[in-house]
Amino acid sequence: xxxxxxxxxxxxxxxxxxxxxxxxxxxxxxxxxxxxxxxxxxxxxxxxxxxxxxxxxxxxxxxxxxxxxxxxxxxxxxxxxxxxxxxxxxxxxxxxxxxxxxxxxxxxxxxxxxxxxxxxxx
Amino acid sequence: xxxxxxxxxxxxxxxxxxxxxxxxxxxxxxxxxxxxxxxxxxxxxxxxxxxxxxxxxxxxxxxxxxxxxxxxxxxxxxxxxxxxxxxxxxxxxxxxxxxxxxxxxxxxxxxxxxxxxxxxxxxxxxxxxxxxxxxxxxxxxxxxxxxxxxxxxxxxxxxxxxxxxxxxxxxxxxxxxxxxxxxxxxxxxxxxxxxxxxxxxxxxxxxxxxxxxxxxxxxxxxxxxxxxxxxxxxxxxxxxxxxxxxxxxxxxxxxxxxxxxxxxxxxxxxxxxxxxxxxxxxxxxxxxxxxxxxxxxxxxxxxxxxxxxxxxxxxxxxxxxxxxxxxxxxxxxxxxxxxxxxxxxxxxxxxxxxxxxxxxxxxxxxxxxxxxxxxxxxxxxx
Numbered sequence: 001x002x003x004x005x006x007x008x009x010x011x012x013x014x015x016x017x018x019x020x021x022x023x024x025x026x027x028x029x030x031x032x033x034x035x036x037x038x039x040x041x042x043x044x045x046x047x048x049x050x051x052x053x054x055x056x057x058x059x060x061x062x063x064x065x066x067x068x069x070x071x072x073x074x075x076x077x078x079x080x081x082x083x084x085x086x087x088x089x090x091x092x093x094x095x096x097x098x099x100x101x102x103x104x105x106x107x108x109x110x111x112x113x114x115x116x117x118x119x120x121x122x
Numbered sequence: 123x124x125x126x127x128x129x130x131x132x133x134x135x136x137x138x139x140x141x142x143x144x145x146x147x148x149x150x151x152x153x154x155x156x157x158x159x160x161x162x163x164x165x166x167x168x169x170x171x172x173x174x175x176x177x178x179x180x181x182x183x184x185x186x187x188x189x190x191x192x193x194x195x196x197x198x199x200x201x202x203x204x205x206x207x208x209x210x211x212x213x214x215x216x217x218x219x220x221x222x223x224x225x226x227x228x229x230x231x232x233x234x235x236x237x238x239x240x241x242x243x244x245x246x247x248x249x250x251x252x253x254x255x256x257x258x259x260x261x262x263x264x265x266x267x268x269x270x271x272x273x274x275x276x277x278x279x280x281x282x283x284x285x286x287x288x289x290x291x292x293x294x295x296x297x298x299x300x301x302x303x304x305x306x307x308x309x310x311x312x313x314x315x316x317x318x319x320x321x322x323x324x325x326x327x328x329x330x331x332x333x334x335x336x337x338x339x340x341x342x343x344x345x346x347x348x349x350x351x352x353x354x355x356x357x358x359x360x361x362x363x364x365x366x367x368x369x370x371x372x373x374x375x376x377x378x379x380x381x382x383x384x385x386x387x388x389x390x391x392x393x394x395x396x397x398x399x400x401x402x403x404x405x406x407x408x409x410x411x412x413x414x415x416x417x418x419x420x421x422x423x424x425x426x427x428x429x430x431x432x433x434x435x436x437x438x439x440x441x442x443x444x445x446x447x448x449x450x451x452x453x454x455x456x457x458x459x460x461x462x463x464x465x466x467x468x469x470x471x472x473x474x475x476x477x478x479x480x481x482x483x484x485x486x487x488x489x490x491x492x493x494x495x496x497x498x499x500x501x502x503x504x
Contacts, residue, residue, distance in 0.1 A: 008257030010128050011135040012234050012264075015254055018136070018143055019230035023223035023383070027207075030379030034206045043211040045285035046374050052212075057284055064297050067465075071300040074473070075270075078307040081480070082263065085311040086320055088484055089491050096488040103481060119469045121462040 066118060077106055134245050139254040142238070143230055150389045151195035156443075157450050159191070164454040170194040199382075207378035210283070217282035222376065222383035225275030228268045229390045235261035236397045237323045239407050239434040240414060242427075251323040252431070262310050262320045265398065269306075269353070273299050275387070280372035291371025294461065295355055301465060302352035302359075305345055305472035311480050312342040313402045315487055326406035330415075336403040339483070343403040345476050347448075350395040352468065354388060357453035361461055396445035397438070404441050407434035 045052045084099045162169030174193025178186040239252040249256050273296055280292015313335050314320055317328035329335055336343040352359040373384040400406060414430050
């Protein structure tokens, strides 16, 4: 494997190190500098001053799941268009036609989802 | 790039990256001050003016106080460090501690690809342009990938807090972020298509050669700005912190500096998205009406090169401040959207507009490249 391909990622790795250092430093400083006076009432989850009722980690409403599924479809679409967007001058009319067919299929699916009411939020 | 070894490159990046990260974190602190000051002025208030000022004595009168409040960010930071860091009892400890880190780290990583000036030589290494990772030619793909990680911090913080407000805020903002990421991603393709490269510096050079992409692509520029506002949960899309409904959303159970880390991520995201908007649509470090490359090559002296580089850094910083001011101005002027309106705007307005924009831009570029317009002009008596 050619190591030169990985050279551009050396700075990214270093920056990841800087980010990790900061992300660890701040909570550690905060925990060690601040006072510690634990109290039962202070440790309760916040619920506008009332005692918390029931569990909070329940199932998500299904409409959020629907949005997530649509997002995955669209995001893959964008990722697949991206190589064409970079090289569209070289690919010429053939590339344009191919991508337009791809986008057309996609738009039909999107219109169907719209008509089915998948994009409605009530 | 002519680094001799990975080790040498790593050391130099540690210095350059450290300086840039430090500068952006300082910038984050002063963005909070800028926001408070500008908001205050827009509402006929003065804003924070007690912490730190430059006294100018006047004869017979009270002294004049300049730059009131410039130490406010430092005071805020000290206060947050000295607060008690409470961990509620019902939280999922590992995830609860991981979430703030996962929010801050991607924002800092995005800084890797933003170009601050054209070619410079630092410590014996020729940078093709001044960025932390200038060799990375898939810069925009990298940005897309990293901003997607951002979502995890939010949803994990909301879920692990085990508080109803936090859970609701977490899933709400997750759905919002992924909805607007589509419009954002599609709009990113437009500069890529015009410049023919994913590299941010190539996009800036392409703008220097033609015109700023805001002029060529006004709709894309506006869609990007609006989608960026929604992506980083700024007003009028700040539904996760709709105080009347959710108190403060996914970060309600956090205290002390761990709460401030979410804050920090939000404001650094403002700076990063401003920088991206500036680079993609406002010419990046390009100084308007000046041909920097011609000046550098004709003068051929180190002083001029350094001056031009400094001017470019100043130029991009001024543009970023302008963009930040725009965001604060919007916050002061617009009421918050309702959640269904937010989803409608994302899915039914911005997404079709940006998809259509991609199609039209692609068709025009390819047809121009194939010479269709030239033959049309000649066919109709050109």
